[in-house]
Amino acid sequence: MLNNTIYKQSYTYMGKKELSEAEIVGCISELWQPLNEEQRNLLSKQFTIQHYKKNEMIYFEGETPSHLMALLSGKVKIFRDGVGGRSQIIRVLKPVEYFAYRAYFGGGNFVTAAAAFEPSTICTIPMDTITQLVNENNELAMFFIKQLSKDLGIADERTVNLTQKHIRGRLAESLIFLKDSYGLEEDEATLSIYLSREDLANLSNMTTSNAIRTLSNFASEKLISIDGRKIKILDEERLKKISKIG
Amino acid sequence: MLNNTIYKQSYTYMGKKELSEAEIVGCISELWQPLNEEQRNLLSKQFTIQHYKKNEMIYFEGETPSHLMALLSGKVKIFRDGVGGRSQIIRVLKPVEYFAYRAYFGGGNFVTAAAAFEPSTICTIPMDTITQLVNENNELAMFFIKQLSKDLGIADERTVNLTQKHIRGRLAESLIFLKDSYGLEEDEATLSIYLSREDLANLSNMTTSNAIRTLSNFASEKLISIDGRKIKILDEERLKKISKIG
DNA sequence: CTATTTTTGTGCTCAATAACACGATTTATA
DNA sequence: TATAAATCGTGTTATTGAGCACAAAAATAG
Numbered sequence: 248m249l250n251n252t253i254y255k256q257s258y259t260y261m262g263k264k265e266l267s268e269a270e271i272v273g274c275i276s277e278l279w280q281p282l283n284e285e286q287r288n289l290l291s292k293q294f295t296i297q298h299y300k301k302n303e304m305i306y307f308e309g310e311t312p313s314h315l316m317a318l319l320s321g322k323v324k325i326f327r328d329g330v331g332g333r334s335q336i337i338r339v340l341k342p343v344e345y346f347a348y349r350a351y352f353g354g355g356n357f358v359t360a361a362a363a364f365e366p367s368t369i370c371t372i373p374m375d376t377i378t379q380l381v382n383e384n385n386e387l388a389m390f391f392i393k394q395l396s397k398d399l400g401i402a403d404e405r406t407v408n409l410t411q412k413h414i415r416g417r418l419a420e421s422l423i424f425l426k427d428s429y430g431l432e433e434d435e436a437t438l439s440i441y442l443s444r445e446d447l448a449n450l451s452n453m454t455t456s457n458a459i460r461t462l463s464n465f466a467s468e469k470l471i472s473i474d475g476r477k478i479k480i481l482d483e484e485r486l487k488k489i490s491k492i493g
Numbered sequence: 494m495l496n497n498t499i500y501k502q503s504y505t506y507m508g509k510k511e512l513s514e515a516e517i518v519g520c521i522s523e524l525w526q527p528l529n530e531e532q533r534n535l536l537s538k539q540f541t542i543q544h545y546k547k548n549e550m551i552y553f554e555g556e557t558p559s560h561l562m563a564l565l566s567g568k569v570k571i572f573r574d575g576v577g578g579r580s581q582i583i584r585v586l587k588p589v590e591y592f593a594y595r596a597y598f599g600g601g602n603f604v605t606a607a608a609a610f611e612p613s614t615i616c617t618i619p620m621d622t623i624t625q626l627v628n629e630n631n632e633l634a635m636f637f638i639k640q641l642s643k644d645l646g647i648a649d650e651r652t653v654n655l656t657q658k659h660i661r662g663r664l665a666e667s668l669i670f671l672k673d674s675y676g677l678e679e680d681e682a683t684l685s686i687y688l689s690r691e692d693l694a695n696l697s698n699m700t701t702s703n704a705i706r707t708l709s710n711f712a713s714e715k716l717i718s719i720d721g722r723k724i725k726i727l728d729e730e731r732l733k734k735i736s737k738i739g
Numbered sequence: 740c741t742a743t744t745t746t747t748g749t750g751c752t753c754a755a756t757a758a759c760a761c762g763a764t765t766t767a768t769a
Numbered sequence: 770t771a772t773a774a775a776t777c778g779t780g781t782t783a784t785t786g787a788g789c790a791c792a793a794a795a796a797t798a799g
Binding site: 327329330331333335337348349350351352353354355358359381382383385386388389391392393395396397398399400402403404405406407408409410411412416452492493 | 573575576577579581583594595596597598599600601604605627628629631632634635637638639641642643644645646648649650651652653654655656657658662698738739
């Protein structure tokens with residue numbers, strides 16, 4: 248609901264109107280709600296809004312983190328460049344999710360990079376402010392502990408899935424994952440995110456040609472249907488089965 | 494230094510004497526130091542000591558987490574069973590490192606299992622006590638935030654290394670990793686942990702035969718020397734290079 | 740100390756998937 | 770809208786690393 252409001256706002260932004268403070272605060276409620284009035288005053292002076300174009304880089308591997316980021320609208324990928332320029336998508340983000348804080352808390356530079364899949368709006372808050380608030384506010388601290396714990400659990404599972412499953416299993420898993428992350432369109436079948444075959448390959452740890460081939464195979468098996476970058480999930484159960492058995 | 498004391502103690506344990514409270518508290522100082530007197534009183538009533546034999550399971554995938562664990566002596570692996578019974582070692586622990594709390598904070602069951610590489614002593618503390626303390630004590634909260642952040646960064650790097658590097662790169666990386674984790678013996682060359690070829694394979698995402706073969710290759714190339722499970726690092730620089738280029 | 744089980748080492752085969760090439764199509768841009 | 774650039778689709782080939790079998794050696798249990 249609030250997402251909706253913001254979405255409309257980001258349209259009006261195109262016509263040059265910025266988000267109001269109230270709207271931003273509504274978006275970042277997981278950070279905002281735990282705070283007392285004084286803390287809210289501090290925070291509200293600090294945040295800034297940034298807009299990123301499709302495929303624009305948000306931060307680079309190796310850079311020093313300085314701000315927490317909250318994705319207010321759009322879609323973002325977190326990825327890492329590997330051997331021979333092959334990149335691996337580690338995580339994808341939807342509104343409203345927080346990122347870029349892990350490296351700061353971990354005391355190092357970014358080990359991943361971030362880029363916008365689509366035009367995106369991001370709220371940034373200086374990490375020293377966040378650290379101060381975390382030190383004052385236990386509920387906020389617990390929010391980060393929980394989020395990091397979930398992400399670490401996902402990372403542990405993903406490591407094994409990406410290394411041990413076969414191509415079909417990995418691609419099936421990615422499709423389910425995209426459905427769970429970004430949902431479906433009104434037809435209850437089409438994935439709400441349109442990725443290039445290359446991004447799909449980078450998400451599934453395979454080459455682009457293998458993503459293309461396997462996708463066609465899935466289509467001829469009536470598991471999905473493809474129309475350019477639009478993917479319809481036709482048989483989710485069977486996809487899950489393929490994903491599970493690897 | 495403190496480690497040393499405990500190490501001796503765990504020997505005397507074999508002769509049936511348990512660790513004293515003071516000794517335990519010295520070990521878990523990262524948890525203990527942030528606490529005030531009242532909190533320390535609470536904590537000191539709660540911990541118990543458990544001993545595990547070589548290769549004994551500490552917890553299983555799918556179980557519900559209830560206690561934080563601190564490894565006081567010994568060596569532990571965190572691993573996950575993958576496709577076709579092949580298991581993947583996700584992380585290894587040395588004294589004094591904390592574990593088993595991620596799943597609890599993440600609100601789910603264990604996605605990994607834990608087992609002792611060697612006879613190990615573990616201090617357990619109920620997670621509801623830990624949660625209470627985290628809610629009262631920001632410094633303690635920050636300890637967990639930092640630890641989880643570091644582990645997540647490592648997991649992100651590892652995902653790409655395990656999926657994209659070739660066998661030689663992965664094994665070289667594991668050897669460096671074991672050296673960094675557990676250090677060397679007095680000769681400044683022999684790894685302080687003796688793993689089976691199977692564990693080495695599970696750490697490096699390969700089959701046991703390939704771990705054996707690649708290890709022999711490394712030995713004939715004078716990168717390492719092998720004597721049963723004892724591995725001497727002869728040319729760390731070249732190993733690092735192999736690890737880096739994949 | 741002996742018997743049994745587990746681990747290690749090696750050879751061989753084969754499937755999975757990466758790499759490459761190239762034309763067709765779509766998308767972005769001037 | 771024209772032109773360039775990126776993406777997609779498909780065929781072919783090359784290579785990595787898994788799978789399996791089996792003997793030798795080592796570790797463990799009785």
